Amino acid sequence: MGKVNRLPCTAKISPMMDEYYAGMKDLNCLCWCIGPSAYETMEAAGVSCFQCESSSARIAGGGAATPFIEYGQARGVSPDMCSYAKINIGLVLMQQDGKWDQIEERYHLPKPDIIVCGTICPSMMQWAHLLVQIYHVPLFVIDIPFSYDDSLEALREDALYVKEQYDNLLKFLIQHSGQKEYHMDQLIEQNACCREMDFYNRNIAELLKTVPAPASFIDNAVSMTPGISMRNQKAADFYKEFMEEMIDRVKKGIGSLENERYRIMWRGNFPWFKIGFLSRLLAKHDALLVTGEYGVYGTKERTANRLIPPDGYDRNDPLFSIAAANVGKIYAATYEHKWRCEFAQYIEEYSIDCVIIQAPHTCRPWTLTTRDLAKRVEQEYGIPAIVLEADHTDPAYFNDAQVETRIKALLETVDARRENQQ
Amino acid sequence: MEILNSDLQKLLEEFRFRAKNPSVSAKAWKTKTGGKVVGITGLDVPEPLIHAAGMLPIVLLDRDEDVTLANEHVEMHQCGYIRSLVDQALKGELSYCDEFLFHDCCHIVRMLGDALHTFTDKVKKVQFAYFSPLLEYDTGRAQVIKEMGKLKKRLERLSGNEITANALAASIRLFNRQKWLLLSLYEIRRAYPGILKAVEVSHIVASGMCMPKEEHIQLLERLLTLLEEEKKKPISTNKRIVVHGSLCECCDDYVLEGIEAAGGVIVDDDLYVGSRYFNTLYDEALPPLDALLQAYWQRVSPCPTRFEERNPGVYLEELLKMANAEGIVMVVVKFCEAHDYYYFTAHRYFEAAGISELLVETEHGSAPEGQLKTRLQAFIESMEE
Numbered sequence: 001m002g003k004v005n006r007l008p009c010t011a012k013i014s015p016m017m018d019e020y021y022a023g024m025k026d027l028n029c030l031c032w033c034i035g036p037s038a039y040e041t042m043e044a045a046g047v048s049c050f051q052c053e054s055s056s057a058r059i060a061g062g063g064a065a066t067p068f069i070e071y072g073q074a075r076g077v078s079p080d081m082c083s084y085a086k087i088n089i090g091l092v093l094m095q096q097d098g099k100w101d102q103i104e105e106r107y108h109l110p111k112p113d114i115i116v117c118g119t120i121c122p123s124m125m126q127w128a129h130l131l132v133q134i135y136h137v138p139l140f141v142i143d144i145p146f147s148y149d150d151s152l153e154a155l156r157e158d159a160l161y162v163k164e165q166y167d168n169l170l171k172f173l174i175q176h177s178g179q180k181e182y183h184m185d186q187l188i189e190q191n192a193c194c195r196e197m198d199f200y201n202r203n204i205a206e207l208l209k210t211v212p213a214p215a216s217f218i219d220n221a222v223s224m225t226p227g228i229s230m231r232n233q234k235a236a237d238f239y240k241e242f243m244e245e246m247i248d249r250v251k252k253g254i255g256s257l258e259n260e261r262y263r264i265m266w267r268g269n270f271p272w273f274k275i276g277f278l279s280r281l282l283a284k285h286d287a288l289l290v291t292g293e294y295g296v297y298g299t300k301e302r303t304a305n306r307l308i309p310p311d312g313y314d315r316n317d318p319l320f321s322i323a324a325a326n327v328g329k330i331y332a333a334t335y336e337h338k339w340r341c342e343f344a345q346y347i348e349e350y351s352i353d354c355v356i357i358q359a360p361h362t363c364r365p366w367t368l369t370t371r372d373l374a375k376r377v378e379q380e381y382g383i384p385a386i387v388l389e390a391d392h393t394d395p396a397y398f399n400d401a402q403v404e405t406r407i408k409a410l411l412e413t414v415d416a417r418r419e420n421q422q
Numbered sequence: 423m424e425i426l427n428s429d430l431q432k433l434l435e436e437f438r439f440r441a442k443n444p445s446v447s448a449k450a451w452k453t454k455t456g457g458k459v460v461g462i463t464g465l466d467v468p469e470p471l472i473h474a475a476g477m478l479p480i481v482l483l484d485r486d487e488d489v490t491l492a493n494e495h496v497e498m499h500q501c502g503y504i505r506s507l508v509d510q511a512l513k514g515e516l517s518y519c520d521e522f523l524f525h526d527c528c529h530i531v532r533m534l535g536d537a538l539h540t541f542t543d544k545v546k547k548v549q550f551a552y553f554s555p556l557l558e559y560d561t562g563r564a565q566v567i568k569e570m571g572k573l574k575k576r577l578e579r580l581s582g583n584e585i586t587a588n589a590l591a592a593s594i595r596l597f598n599r600q601k602w603l604l605l606s607l608y609e610i611r612r613a614y615p616g617i618l619k620a621v622e623v624s625h626i627v628a629s630g631m632c633m634p635k636e637e638h639i640q641l642l643e644r645l646l647t648l649l650e651e652e653k654k655k656p657i658s659t660n661k662r663i664v665v666h667g668s669l670c671e672c673c674d675d676y677v678l679e680g681i682e683a684a685g686g687v688i689v690d691d692d693l694y695v696g697s698r699y700f701n702t703l704y705d706e707a708l709p710p711l712d713a714l715l716q717a718y719w720q721r722v723s724p725c726p727t728r729f730e731e732r733n734p735g736v737y738l739e740e741l742l743k744m745a746n747a748e749g750i751v752m753v754v755v756k757f758c759e760a761h762d763y764y765y766f767t768a769h770r771y772f773e774a775a776g777i778s779e780l781l782v783e784t785e786h787g788s789a790p791e792g793q794l795k796t797r798l799q800a801f802i803e804s805m806e807e
Contacts, residue, residue, distance in 0.1 A: 076769050076781075078754075078762035080499070085763075121529035122727040125555065126763030133733060133767055141729050143554045143562055146532050165561050335536035361499050364759065368504070368533040371495055372540050389497065 045173035060393035083394035212255025268358035303328025444632035461519035502786020616658030667753030684798035726764035735771025749778035
């Protein structure tokens with residue numbers, strides 16, 4: 001039976017994020033962020049960023065999501081709402097009702113002074129609007145348009161539209177932080193950190209092509225948060241260490257699994273509350289998640305890279321760099337773009353044996369067309385693919401036995417095809 | 423129950439038939455004019471722009487039939503509207519549409535265009551309009567102005583006709599005429615509760631969404647004349663109720679009938695196939711394109727897929743006051759996530775304001791009439807205490 005051989009640096013994630021969240025209590029101006037909200041613009045305005053989805057993922061990862069979800073649902077929150085939002089809103093309501101004794105201290109939410117929402121779906125706007133009704137704090141919403149037209153000209157127009165909104169965002173941040181002026185130099189510096197972080201992540205993505213893979217894609221997934229929420233030198237240093245540990249393993253011929261028999265592509269977000277279970281289950285069968293789009297920064301064919309060659313960063317125009325990256329996010333793209341950038345390139349370059357697609361019950365943008373994408377994987381590449389209907393942070397939609405049966409069947413299909421090929 | 427005169431009955435049957443059979447109206451119009459039929463989704467597609475280009479806009483509605491073929495492609499946790507639309511497309515029931523123009527109104531509809539094209543070759547590639555949801559932001563408004571201009575050009579290309587200011591102004595007047603007539607009908611409904619059944623009103627509005635406006639206006643004018651006689655009959659003294667919701671589809675008949683059977687009378691609504699379709703008039707004093715933009719930004723009913731500061735509860739409370747209603751039934755379609763948040767915000771407002779409210783969740787292909795009957799009876803009784 002295979003054993004999970006995690007990269008040592010991933011053990012630092014939990015304490016690093018605990019420290020990050022603990023440091024928010026005494027700050028001058030705290031901004032709750034939902035969606036892609038140009039987090040790196042905050043520090044230079046004297047504002048600290050609290051990323052709501054990451055916070056919910058952390059709570060779910062700690063196995064603590066259910067009481068908050070249930071509390072919210074008992075107060076009228078729909079079970080079909082995004083489970084990131086359900087955890088956040090349930091926790092907010094619990095705190096509003098003074099139920100502090102029922103909340104582990106590390107999950108206490110610091111009260112927001114402002115809220116910023118980068119909207120890629122109406123749910124995010126409504127979530128933010130709902131929080132404003134509770135906290136009565138100012139809200140700024142950024143519209144990230146969906147790209148129906150893949151031409152460079154259309155994408156540039158979208159990026160300029162988003163950049164214009166970021167110009168206004170900086171004014172909003174300064175207005176509420178009390179800082180006299182926006183420190184553009186600091187933003188440029190922070191953008192350089194992001195560029196550095198993306199450099200490491202591109203290398204990490206390349207290193208995952210090695211057979212056997214020196215790390216699991218799950219190592220990547222659990223290490224996403226510094227890249228999303230912190231986006232500073234500390235985060236960049238972490239990814240550097242991540243990359244170096246991988247390089248060291250490649251040199252020594254060490255794989256994440258002792259006997260890597262199945263290389264799997266994962267599509268969609270992760271069931272954060274079952275990451276350990278998934279990791280162990282796969283390892284038991286000598287199977288490894290090696291790649292996927294979710295959580296990988298700086299991979300090729302990014303819109304930002306197309307708009308700002310070679311790597312999507314313009315040192316002199318940090319807001320355009322951030323805007324270009326946001327309009328290039330996969331959830332703002334068409335089916336063909338998804339196929340090309342979320343499936344084809346990974347299957348072709350990572351020696352993939354099979355594909356697992358998660359269709360989360362409460363994140364529908366990830367789900368429509370998944371069954372047809374799975375069929376297309378089989379038709380075009382002759383490898384099996386399954387769609388797991390689970391969820392990112394609501395344990396009510398995950399069944400251990402069912403998932404195990406389906407993954408076992410998937411791997412058996414790979415075996416059967418290998419035998420047929422011999 | 424009062425018996426309607428036979429002319430009125432025939433007319434109501436005509437509305438019902440037109441609502442249930444959009445392809446019949448569309449095909450007849452095509453034969454007559456040789457123009458193109460454009461299937462649209464969402465209330466934010468500027469219909470007069472399509473009309474001014476010499477095409478016929480038809481709002482694609484869900485069908486009250488079991489979803490079968492779509493189940494192979496669409497998960498059960500997608501909303502019934504999407505599942506029904508995919509099913510209709512797969513069955514070739516949308517083949518009367520020459521073009522499709524969807525508004526990017528939610529994260530699922532935006533995927534639907536691609537999905538339809540992927541699942542079947544029975545529909546043409548869907549065109550999208552992306553209007554910024556930020557109704558009160560200058561940047562959002564500038565984006566919508568640009569997009570509206572682009573959309574006008576796209577429609578001109580599709581139709582082969584130039585959209586002149588005069589043609590657009592004439593279309594706006596026509597659409598406003600329909601809106602005025604429907605507003606008049608709702609005024610009568612508030613003043614003479616029970617004059618028509620809620621399901622009949624639903625058919626009247628639905629037919630107007632999927633047939634030529636010119637013909638619908640004629641039917642409405644006749645309806646208002648025939649209702650003069652009905653006004654002389656006794657009015658319902660049941661509990662006055664407002665219904666909100668079903669934001670992309672027809673409110674299920676069993677819900678509307680259930681409210682009336684439980685001792686309520688629906689005196690107004692904030693339904694998609696209801697007042698939301700016609701309660702925002704175009705300002706004819708403005709240049710025509712500006713009138714379309716203003717209607718988008720200054721809509722009467724707040725929409726959960728658009729962002730504006732006002733609390734939806736405030737709007738619904740005003741509606742209740744205007745209708746002199748005693749309670750509201752909130753109909754939320756299962757898996758309409760944007761509406762889930764909107765509902766929660768409104769629900770908290772109602773709680774604080776002491777407004778009687780009942781949540782009814784509906785799901786395509788499921789009609790738990792017995793359970794709903796009990797809940798509705800309890801709701802109506804609670805208002806009597």
